[in-house]
Amino acid sequence: MKLKIALLEGDGIGPEVVAQAVKCLQAVEETFNHQFSYENALIGAAAIDKKGTPLPNDTLGLCKKSDAILFGAIGSPKYDDDPDTQVRPEQGLLRLREELGLFANIRPVKVFPTLIDRSPLKKEIINTTDFIIYRELTGGIYFGEKKLSDDGSVASDLCEYSEKEINRITHLAFKAAKTRRKKLTLVDKANVLESSRLWRRVVAKVGESYPEVMLDFLFVDNAAMQIVLNPSQFDVILTENLFGDILSDESSVIGGSIGLLPSASIGSEYAMFEPIHGSYPQAEGKDIANPIACIFSAAMLLEHFGLKEESKAVIRAVNKSLKNNFVTPDLNKKSKYGTNHVGDFIAGNIVDADDILNLNDENIGLGKSTII
Numbered sequence: 001m002k003l004k005i006a007l008l009e010g011d012g013i014g015p016e017v018v019a020q021a022v023k024c025l026q027a028v029e030e031t032f033n034h035q036f037s038y039e040n041a042l043i044g045a046a047a048i049d050k051k052g053t054p055l056p057n058d059t060l061g062l063c064k065k066s067d068a069i070l071f072g073a074i075g076s077p078k079y080d081d082d083p084d085t086q087v088r089p090e091q092g093l094l095r096l097r098e099e100l101g102l103f104a105n106i107r108p109v110k111v112f113p114t115l116i117d118r119s120p121l122k123k124e125i126i127n128t129t130d131f132i133i134y135r136e137l138t139g140g141i142y143f144g145e146k147k148l149s150d151d152g153s154v155a156s157d158l159c160e161y162s163e164k165e166i167n168r169i170t171h172l173a174f175k176a177a178k179t180r181r182k183k184l185t186l187v188d189k190a191n192v193l194e195s196s197r198l199w200r201r202v203v204a205k206v207g208e209s210y211p212e213v214m215l216d217f218l219f220v221d222n223a224a225m226q227i228v229l230n231p232s233q234f235d236v237i238l239t240e241n242l243f244g245d246i247l248s249d250e251s252s253v254i255g256g257s258i259g260l261l262p263s264a265s266i267g268s269e270y271a272m273f274e275p276i277h278g279s280y281p282q283a284e285g286k287d288i289a290n291p292i293a294c295i296f297s298a299a300m301l302l303e304h305f306g307l308k309e310e311s312k313a314v315i316r317a318v319n320k321s322l323k324n325n326f327v328t329p330d331l332n333k334k335s336k337y338g339t340n341h342v343g344d345f346i347a348g349n350i351v352d353a354d355d356i357l358n359l360n361d362e363n364i365g366l367g368k369s370t371i372i
Ligand SMILES: NC(=O)c1ccc[n+]([C@@H]2O[C@H](COP(=O)([O-])OP(=O)(O)OC[C@H]3O[C@@H](n4cnc5c(N)ncnc54)[C@H](O)[C@@H]3O)[C@@H](O)[C@H]2O)c1
Pocket: 013, 017, 072, 073, 074, 075, 076, 077, 080, 090, 093, 257, 258, 259, 274, 275, 276, 277, 278, 279, 280, 281, 282, 288, 289, 290, 291, 293, 330
């Protein structure tokens, strides 16, 4: 297959983790005889520094003419520490999601058996965790009107949702639940927020078309507790933009590191693949960032294009690195392996299943049916 992939490395550890994911994609090309082409473009603080804007037009243009986008991370302390700055790296990512209509952000959360002792949570609580968060990505408080009074003493961010926005992601989440354990939990704050009450009405209505899926509702404060108390109760979590952002970082604790969690941002025309973590500026240039979230994002990219064996081969190679303790320091403080070594190991172990004897593939995958 031929694929044109836009690489948006961004800031901080972004370029380092994207480089490892590209090594893996190149290994997939060789092993499975595909032809992927890669083109880089600027985004975030790197784009502000060079072009004065966090999403230059040529970056957006490249994304629109590519088959898929692989994104690293954006953000820099230079902007985080200055609340008065008008131009911020994060605006680049948000505008990109909006311009490309990437309304569904799919974040699988799974515990890898080899890492079970790395989690700060007890083994018996986390060992059967396998859920997936469907986070609405182009609406809500992120995109509502922002106001600051003239004297700067009052500020507001509007949280607005339309039936249409809720409908389209809800259908995707129900379809995913149908192929999994057939349970969908809507996380909201319907006891307080009008927008959450609209979510409940719309989701309940859409649910009538998916009678085989059990639908339940959870308030977000309770959900934040349940995720660490009893994560295996969840199958598909559907939620709005801000709640999904927060709950997914929380969920990453279950698996042992945020450096493991990938995501796919999907719309009706475009698809982008992005780790859930940020630019981790403290680690920039130190060769310590975990590249697996970005490598798994590349695996989701492959799965998105129906390259299932290829995606599995990447995940199998990651599993091998975890099993052999070939990991970055976030997973083992004493580890002497860095971002590059781990990336090389994983890329070097991407093989076609046909070439493996006694293949035990039971535990391969980022969980049940991550992409639909
Ligand atoms: N999608 C994105 O690009 C994205 C996501 C979140 C935050 N950000 C931005 O990133 C910057 C830093 O934000 P932050 O510190 O709140 O979040 P962060 O995700 O960058 O880092 C938080 C912590 O998570 C851990 N971590 C993150 N990525 C890791 C990796 N690959 N390997 C090992 N450990 C990892 C580190 O302990 C780190 O201190 C900010 O400017 C923020 O706006 C960007």
